[in-house]
Amino acid sequence: MKTLLPTSTAGSLPKPAWLAQPEVLWSPWKLEGQALVDGKQDALRVSLHEQLLAGVDIVSDGEQTRQHFVTTFIEHLDGVDFENRKTVKIRDRYDASVPTVVGPISRQKPVFVADAKFLRQQTRQPIKWALPGPMTMVDTLYDDHYKSREKLAWEFAKVLNQEAKELEAAGVDIIQFDEPAFNVFFDEVNDWGIACLERAIEGLKCETAVHICYGYGIKANTDWKKTLGSQWRQYEQVLPKLQKSNIDIISLECHNSRVPVELLSLVRGKKVMVGAIDVATDTIETPEEVAATLREALRYVDADKLYPCTNCGMAPLARDVARGKLNALSAGAEIVRKEILSTPLPDA
Template sequence: MKKLLPTSTAGSLPKPSWLAQPETLWSPWKLEGEELLEGKQDALRLSLFEQQQAGIDIVSDGEQTRQHFVTTFIENLSGVDFAKREVVRIRNRYDASVPTVVGAVERRKPVFIEDAKYLRQQTTQPIKWALPGPMTMIDTLYDDHYKSREKLAWEFAGILNQEARELEAAGVDIIQFDEPAFNVFFDEVNDWGVAALERAIEGLRCETAVHICYGYGIKANTDWKQTLGSEWRQYEEAFPKLQKSKIDIVSLECHNSRVPLELIELIRGKKVMVGAIDVATNAVETPEEVAQTLRKALQFVATDKLYPCTNCGMAPLSRRVARGKLNALSAGADIVRRELQG
């Protein structure tokens, strides 16, 4: 029998201090060459172990082998010049110096396939792998070639599809596309964003997910949240289109956010990864707080379609805090599971 309320994380977990600077995004590697390769694999196994210790059901690589959830993928493509940088506004929130698209973007070799095979060898549990979504990828670049966000997004969608098919062949059970940009560029989401996402999942037989959140707990994001008023209704814009899409699972931020949970009604029929852990605070939730969020969500999601999860990645947190949060997620899901099985 399939487990009720299977838990998972949105993706990233903190890296060990011997691999990269702790509690920092874009943290440079402390090792190089063969040592780095081995260090990344050690960190992946450690991350997996911590998820298993906490009782997480659907495990991931904790994104231990990548510096950043978007750029590590882009670094492996041709047509992008990392030395030629421009300052752009990311998700209409903060300025960042980003690489430039100088020619046709192509994937000349697999990016994460070896890492995924390595994770698959370590466990018999279901595994989830996160990739950046097409719209979030274009939002992290300066485009000097296509001169069209939509054209570049379609190029990326095709490239992501190649990678996703190989991840599926490597034994990945759920492929998740991270699309925080879906919470910002509503017209684009509806004009071509969801369609580009469907292009990225074309032909896949494994389960597919899209993760839409309000970002890591970094200052630019927490400042932006302060401007959103008493109700965050951004999901209202993308959900109707996603509900009709071929995506199997929608992963969203709920805990400690001002998202009215009834918006989940708009994706009725989809599986929902409900963010029951706030990643923008060092305070570790109690199992009961997690259970409260899940109980509220169950008013709008069928019990066999609810997957307790974290709001977003936990890369910027300390390992101790992340460990505490994973334990709370598991324990909270367990409380609700017992209530449901009565």
């Protein structure tokens, strides 16, 4: 029987201290060679175990084998020079030193497929795997070759599609594309961003998702949020076109945000991963707070299409905080699940 309100995470979970520096994005590995290979697999096992203990229904690798949700994929592509770095403004918010596109983009070999096979061997639960979306990849690089954000995005969409098809063959149930850039570059999203995303999912039979959030709980993001006013209506710009797209699931930030919950009505008919856990605070939600967010969402999303989730990745959080938040997510979903199942159906 299909689980009602199946829970999942948006992506990353904290890495153990023996693998990488805790609570730091882009943290370098503490191991090398075969020890690093083994360490990543051990961390993936631990991350999976913690999700299962917390009662998470749709599990992931916790992004334990990658340093960063975008650049780890790009590292494995031809045409990008990681030594030749430039400073660019990412998401129109903060400066970062990024690699340079110096030639045609191509993918010579799978990037995450071996990791996905390893995860598949460890569990019978449904698996979700996150990939960076084409527009967010473009926004995390300096392009010295195509000289066009759109052209580069189409090239990334092609290689993402190759990877996604192999992930599907490895047993992944949901492939999620992370597109925080969709909350910033609205004209580009509607002109070509969603079209590129549809190119990335072309031919897939597994479910597909797009995750659009306001970012990790890092200072650059929290400072930006303070400038957005009393209502965050960015989703209003992109959800209508996404509602008409071929993407199956739309993952959004909701809890403790100033996103008007009625904006969820713009994607009615789609499955929605509703962010019910705030990743920008160490405060652990109560199950009742999670339940309250889900009840609000249920005014605009049918119960069979609502997937309780985290707002974003939790890599920058302490492990005990992330663990507590996962427990709260599951407990809050269970409260609402029981309420739905105990409500008598209206007479026909």
